[in-house]
Amino acid sequence: MSHGTRTAARTRAVRLGPRSLAALALTSAVGVAAFGWPFLAPPASQLNAHAQDAPWLFSGLLVLLVAVVAATISESDLGPKAVAMLGVLAATGAALRPIGAGTAGLEPMFFLMVLSGRVLGPGFGFALGSVTMFASALLTGGVGPWLPFQMLAMGWFTLGAGLLPGPVRLRGRGELLLLAGYGFLAAFAYGTCMNLAGWPFLGAAASNISFHGDAPVAENLAHFVAYCLATSLGWDLGRALCTVVLTVALGPAVLRALRRATRRAAFETAVTFDGRAG
Template sequence: MSRTARVRAVRLGPRSLAALAMTSAVGVVAFCWPFLAPPSSQLSAHAQDAPWLFAGLLVLLVAVVAATISESALGPKAVAMLGVLAATGAALRPIGAGTAGIEPMFFLMVLSGRVLGPGFGFALGSVTMFASALLTGGVGPWLPFQMLSMGWFAMGAGLLPGGTSAPARAESGLRGRWRGRIELLMLAGYGFLAAFAYGTVMNLAGWPFLSTAASNISFDAGAPVGTNLARFVAYCVATSFGWDLGRAVCTVALTLVLGPAVLRALRRATRRAAFETAVTFDAPGR
């Protein structure tokens, strides 16, 4: 494999890593606060307002991460690639989204994160979810949570063994072993598990909105952690298991069927774009 085949569209420098780590940490708290806040806390007392608070905070933090990543090395070629893939993902999301959780965009996020790296994957996942929300009218307090979750989803694919995040010295060894059928199976397995993980964390974002009077599986601010955890598991099984299963199966099927062609196309586009090569202009008359 040539040197240009392993370049990343977005390099995560120290500032980008710090901003991403901070945002992810706050995101974990935003998702898991029902299990972290004691029943006597003011946050539990305002269970219906807490998701709005965290949604506003996540908007700011995701914007900080996007700005920090763009300052690192998001050149015009990477911006063009980001725009094309985000538009494609946004267009794919409505296809079948109303039927058993069939969402083709997830397999594209997996393959793009794999080829273009974790930094590009996080930016792509966030931008794609934002664009698709504008396209489908799905803007609400859940959108920041969706953006962060999809950013994690695509970033995770870039962190898999043998990807662009592997050290350069492993180019002919580690990367060579994670290609072909093994790579497809790995990506399909990741897509299956990550599709369920995405659905689970998104359930955490909407679960506290339910009133305890509405259902015995809703969040109860006065209940102990064990009780709320059992309620949450029951909530996931009752409301989203079938949807998440459809998303996972769709992601696996598309990865196995279309994965080889899409991976080749993305890698070819990455090599030709030469993201890390500076654009130069010849002097007139030369």
């Protein structure tokens, strides 16, 4: 194993084992169903007959599954150093979220999630995204049935950054462009996921953009696109542009700081205590 590969391995705060991967795959599969059920369920299904209840059901289910993934990851390889790093980054992300809240989607926490996932890997990224969104909801009073969907979507968002190519060799401008491009697209993907979570609640309030359980998929898809354009396009664009600008402007310094911290943490080195009396 080369020195660069060993360094990359040490900066992976969480190594996903078989149990963690299985729990993550199960949660993601249920998450896809929770977000996409309006397009996956047949028009005559009982799920569509209870369209107003389904988001609550999936919300409760996702709470349990995200907790299972977090517990499985922590049991696999989340040592005290990684827990400390997780706490610091989650607290920072939670503090950043309210800064631009209510202002055209300016949410600086997203760029930190991209850079943290890139440096610390997909396993740590999923845990960080979920915990950060939970902590920020407590901080801003944004606790509700939408929170489990936000936690899962942000977990995916940060996990994806950890799966980007070239974690060892790609540096400099090329890496910044990769991260900025990912942040731009993933910010829109996050917004689309959250639109899917909230869209069924609209009911018949606006028939041209609302979900109709007895309508064909093509019609509901057209309604959903119109809903996104009418309600969140500007917000999602603001989030995406903010992520790009902050990644390009602050990315080099933040990436260096994160990589320096992970090298010093040496996650794969066990924590030991000196038994001699002080």
